[in-house]
Amino acid sequence: MNRPLKILMISHFPKSRTYPRSHVIAKHLVQRGHNVSLMVLSNNRRTGIRETKWDEVRMIETPDLFWGPLRTGWDLWGVLNRINYLRKDHSSYDLIHCFETRPATVFPTLFYRNSHDIPVITDWNDWWGHGGIIDEFRPIWYRKLFGGVETYFEEAFRSRFEGLTVISRALKQRGISLGIPPDHICHLPGGSLPEEFPYRTVEECRSHVGISLSDPVLGYSSVNKHVEMKFCMDVLSIIVEKYPNTKLLITGKPNKSITEMAKSYNLADNLFLTGYVPFEELAWYLGCANFFILPFPEKTYNIGRWPNKIGEYLSVGRPIVSNPTGDVKTLLEDHKVGILAEWIPEDFARKSIELIENPNIVKQYGEEARKLAITKYDWKNLAQVLEDFYFRVLNGTLKRN
Numbered sequence: 001m002n003r004p005l006k007i008l009m010i011s012h013f014p015k016s017r018t019y020p021r022s023h024v025i026a027k028h029l030v031q032r033g034h035n036v037s038l039m040v041l042s043n044n045r046r047t048g049i050r051e052t053k054w055d056e057v058r059m060i061e062t063p064d065l066f067w068g069p070l071r072t073g074w075d076l077w078g079v080l081n082r083i084n085y086l087r088k089d090h091s092s093y094d095l096i097h098c099f100e101t102r103p104a105t106v107f108p109t110l111f112y113r114n115s116h117d118i119p120v121i122t123d124w125n126d127w128w129g130h131g132g133i134i135d136e137f138r139p140i141w142y143r144k145l146f147g148g149v150e151t152y153f154e155e156a157f158r159s160r161f162e163g164l165t166v167i168s169r170a171l172k173q174r175g176i177s178l179g180i181p182p183d184h185i186c187h188l189p190g191g192s193l194p195e196e197f198p199y200r201t202v203e204e205c206r207s208h209v210g211i212s213l214s215d216p217v218l219g220y221s222s223v224n225k226h227v228e229m230k231f232c233m234d235v236l237s238i239i240v241e242k243y244p245n246t247k248l249l250i251t252g253k254p255n256k257s258i259t260e261m262a263k264s265y266n267l268a269d270n271l272f273l274t275g276y277v278p279f280e281e282l283a284w285y286l287g288c289a290n291f292f293i294l295p296f297p298e299k300t301y302n303i304g305r306w307p308n309k310i311g312e313y314l315s316v317g318r319p320i321v322s323n324p325t326g327d328v329k330t331l332l333e334d335h336k337v338g339i340l341a342e343w344i345p346e347d348f349a350r351k352s353i354e355l356i357e358n359p360n361i362v363k364q365y366g367e368e369a370r371k372l373a374i375t376k377y378d379w380k381n382l383a384q385v386l387e388d389f390y391f392r393v394l395n396g397t398l399k400r401n
Contacts, residue, residue: 002391006035006091010082010109011099012073014041015054015061019279021125021167021190021308022099027055028383037091039082041071041104049085060085064104073102082108095390097165099123101157110157119393121163123188124171127304129154136301137225163393165386168327170304186389189327190308191379192372197283197315199370205287211272215245216356219289219318221282221309222252228295229258233265234345235293239352240270246356247272249289251282286316290362291355294322297343302326311377317370319362321351337369 007029011022026036035058042050042061050061062085064071064078086108095118098109106122113120126133129151134143158164159179165188166172172185206213218239220232232248239246249272250258262268274285286292292313296302303326310331313320320338322328332338341351355362375381 002395004033004035005029005094005390005394007037007095007097007390008091008093008112009036009038009097009099010105011038011040012102012104013099014043014071015052015059019193021123022097023054023057024191024193024379025097025383025386026057028379029387030056031380032383032387034387037093039085039108041073041078049081062104073100073104075104078104079107083111086112093118094394096120097123098161100125100128101153103153106153106157113161119162121165121390121393122158122161123165123167124154124158124175125167125305127171127174127301131300132304133301136299163389165389167306168304169330170326174304186386188382188386189377190306190311191382192311192315192374192377194315194370194374194378196279197286197312197373199315199317200283200287202288202290205284208284209288211247211249211288212245215247216243217247217249217272217289218352219286219292219313220248220250220294221286221292221312222250222254224253226250226252226254226258228297229261231295231297231345231348232293233261233267235295235349235352236267236270237265238345238349239356240267242353243356246270248293249274249285251277251285282312283316286312286318289318290359291319291321291338291352291365293348293352294320294328295348296323296325296328298323298325302328311373311379314369314373314377317366317373319355319365319369321348321355323348335368335372337365337372 009022009026013020013022022038026038030036037058037060039060041064045063046065047063052059062078062081064075066075096109098105098120101122109120130147134147134150155178158175164175164180164185166175166185167189172187175185176182203213236248247270251274253276254273262271277285306327321341323343324340332340339351341348
């Protein structure tokens with residue numbers, strides 16, 4: 001490390017214990033000796049700004065007039081509160097790292113940059129606009145009204161700043177297509193937390209949770225977005241024809257439609273729904289799985305992203321069965337941590353059965369997964385990659401656009 005930096009991070013995510021990308025990056029930069037202030041949305045405030053400490057990160061919680069899932073960085077009242085706060089902030093930051101470029105992040109960033117002339121790096125962690133999240137998970141009326149706006153804010157500001165961090169190679173190429181020089185872009189995939197998600201044997205985890213040791217268990221982790229569930233049921237229905245006691249362990253708060261779907265497939269007894277699991281307990285539940293399934297069809301949304309759950313899967317030392325899409329394809333081709341299957345239930349089930357019937361291969365893949373989690377993908381190591389990028393920007397190695 002050249003010297004400690006004072007870094008302002010501006011995010012549209014709320015303060016959370018589920019480790020959003022901005023939070024975990026801030027935490028590990030502080031561990032490396034830097035001073036980080038992270039501006040986030042308050043979980044419920046509509047007025048007033050509160051400063052707190054979280055893992056030695058200075059948290060600046062700003063208000064928003066919206067509520068629940070609508071608090072996503074589009075509220076102009078929140079923008080004004082952030083700008084007013086930064087107008088009075090005399091912290092003398094070295095740089096700003098802006099997480100996504102929605103109004104609540106990019107306008108305060110532009111204000112502070114214009115008045116202090118410091119470099120700015122934006123982070124791009126999903127394909128939000130046309131072809132991406134808005135087309136996959138938003139209702140038609142929302143797409144028609146806001147699709148153009150979402151895409152505009154996603155793309156219009158990237159090339160104005162000194163650097164870009166991206167979660168996937170596809171977003172790097174998209175940045176290049178916007179005119180950003182390749183050396184101004186740092187590929188920073190989602191990382192792993194091997195200390196928070198330690199390796200434990202299947203026997204240890206199932207004894208702790210209370211799951212039969214004899215049943216094959218497939219894992220699927222999510223907080224609330226349980227996508228591609230029909231495909232999972234199609235796969236599971238094929239597997240249980242040969243192994244009737246197979247369980248699909250699903251973490252998080254699944255929609256009621258999942259249980260209804262399982263009943264329609266006659267698979268209700270083959271589901272193990274954990275419900276919400278405290279962060280401290282999550283590794284125990286994930287460790288109950290023999291391996292994880294990650295249905296990942298070749299859609300623009302998937303090509304442009306990196307599922308953060310991969311870091312958890314690698315950390316607990318279990319293989320992954322997935323599809324040859326985006327950076328997941330590259331991961332499973334470059335490292336022996338799982339198997340790629342075609343996007344048809346029969347092949348996905350066949351590859352899963354291969355793992356059920358070959359525990360030695362599961363063990364080998366699991367050991368490689370854990371090794372990868374504590375080396376290449378450990379957030380501690382990725383934080384150093386980011387730190388090096390910061391200093392290249394600050395030291396003039398990368399010229400301003």
